[in-house]
Amino acid sequence: MEHSFSMGRFVITVLPGDGIGPEVTAEALRVLEAVGHRFGHQFEFHEALVGGAAIDATGSPLPPETLDRCRRSDAILLGAVGGPKWDDPAAPVRPEQGLLGLRKAFDLFANLRPVRAFSPLLHATPLKAGIVQGVDILFVRELTGGLYFGPRQEAGPDGEEAYDTMRYTRAEIERVVRLAARLAQGRRKKLTSVDKANVLAASRLWRRVTEAVVRREFPDLALEHILVDAFAMHLIRRPAVFDVVVTENMFGDILTDEAAVLAGSMGMLPSASLGEAPPGLFEPVHGSAPDIAGRDLANPIGAILSGALMLRYGFGLEAEARAIEQAVEAVLEAGYRTQDIADGEARVVGTKEMGEAIAQYIRSEA
Ligand code: IPM
Ligand code: MN
Numbered sequence: 001m002e003h004s005f006s007m008g009r010f011v012i013t014v015l016p017g018d019g020i021g022p023e024v025t026a027e028a029l030r031v032l033e034a035v036g037h038r039f040g041h042q043f044e045f046h047e048a049l050v051g052g053a054a055i056d057a058t059g060s061p062l063p064p065e066t067l068d069r070c071r072r073s074d075a076i077l078l079g080a081v082g083g084p085k086w087d088d089p090a091a092p093v094r095p096e097q098g099l100l101g102l103r104k105a106f107d108l109f110a111n112l113r114p115v116r117a118f119s120p121l122l123h124a125t126p127l128k129a130g131i132v133q134g135v136d137i138l139f140v141r142e143l144t145g146g147l148y149f150g151p152r153q154e155a156g157p158d159g160e161e162a163y164d165t166m167r168y169t170r171a172e173i174e175r176v177v178r179l180a181a182r183l184a185q186g187r188r189k190k191l192t193s194v195d196k197a198n199v200l201a202a203s204r205l206w207r208r209v210t211e212a213v214v215r216r217e218f219p220d221l222a223l224e225h226i227l228v229d230a231f232a233m234h235l236i237r238r239p240a241v242f243d244v245v246v247t248e249n250m251f252g253d254i255l256t257d258e259a260a261v262l263a264g265s266m267g268m269l270p271s272a273s274l275g276e277a278p279p280g281l282f283e284p285v286h287g288s289a290p291d292i293a294g295r296d297l298a299n300p301i302g303a304i305l306s307g308a309l310m311l312r313y314g315f316g317l318e319a320e321a322r323a324i325e326q327a328v329e330a331v332l333e334a335g336y337r338t339q340d341i342a343d344g345e346a347r348v349v350g351t352k353e354m355g356e357a358i359a360q361y362i363r364s365e366a
Helices: 021-039 051-058 064-071 096-105 119-124 170-185 201-217 228-237 249-263 301-314 318-333 351-364
Strands: 009-017 042-047 075-080 110-116 136-142 190-195 222-227 244-247 270-274 280-284
Touching: 009 021, 009 051, 009 064, 021 042, 021 075, 021 301, 021 318, 021 351, 051 096, 064 096, 075 096, 075 301, 110 170, 110 249, 110 301, 119 318, 136 170, 136 249, 170 190, 170 201, 170 244, 190 201, 190 228, 190 249, 201 222, 222 228, 228 249, 244 249, 270 301, 280 301, 301 318, 301 351, 318 351
Parallel strands: 009 042, 009 075, 075 280, 136 244, 190 222, 190 244
Antiparallel strands: 110 136, 110 270, 270 280
8 A cells, every 4th residue: 555645745544433423523624624724635535434424325334335334444533333213232233343344454553642731631531630730641552353353152142151251362462562662662661561460361461562572672662561450540549640542442431431431521532543654544532422423512522632642643733733732722812611520610612612722723823
């Protein structure tokens, strides 16, 4: 695959998906347009179907046309998938298969989920401000292995037995740990690996491989191993001590939802799913939130910050990524809040007004 980013032209497949997905991706695009204008890049957006919306239109959560579009693009921006309409466990297809299919199709083995405590939001969390202050964690969740993709048996005809398998190979662990270690080198040089090595064989392999890779290739890093149950506790007791955290798929899924509390709201968290080559997939961590969909209530910041991660990790545009992050901080500082992060004195705004305020800040800095 040829990927040259010359002349600042980037082709982006946009997959709005379900629930609040379309609303929040619209705001991410608004902000990316503002960045493109200010820095002289041309972002070309192509919309395609995924998830429940794709099931309704085509019968498949990841239609071939969508995969094709993604294949021909430099990055994928996704909103969210899923909703009560498609929740029947007996249904032959589920919206989530669209997302899992994309991860597998592009071998997106590393899911980066940065969690920061924004100072204007220190009081938006149920935790004490003193605990949350200074939190700046980068989770690296393995995304194409483990329980999500291991051998499984659906409940048989009698419905009496089912299983999933946590299976990892050395190569799968090595590549995600290497990526996490490289990221740690550019940060505070601390890497925490989370596993359940006291019980699980897959975790014992995980720990052994992680130890070997880091000792051999990244001797400048401080590496620690923590069991997942203890880590879940430390994460809310002393979250500021963690820098880069690397862990397997399922643990990462659970721990990053827990970590969202540190950022004040699930609506704040962005993510980047990366493979060896583009396209990467960039999406907010929150789901489709059907209860508030279509009401201009959703927090678009997770999607907007996912746009920043696309610029940084997808295109190598660090200054442009920073411009978005600074705009988000400035707008929070100015008191703008969506309902999920509202407090006493806040100026509570809707999805669109929040997106427009962030885009306007970027335009005004030009
Ligand atoms: C996430 C989501 C997905 C996951 C679902 C929608 C399949 O919860 O991205 O964290 O479990 O990975
Ligand atoms: Mn999840």
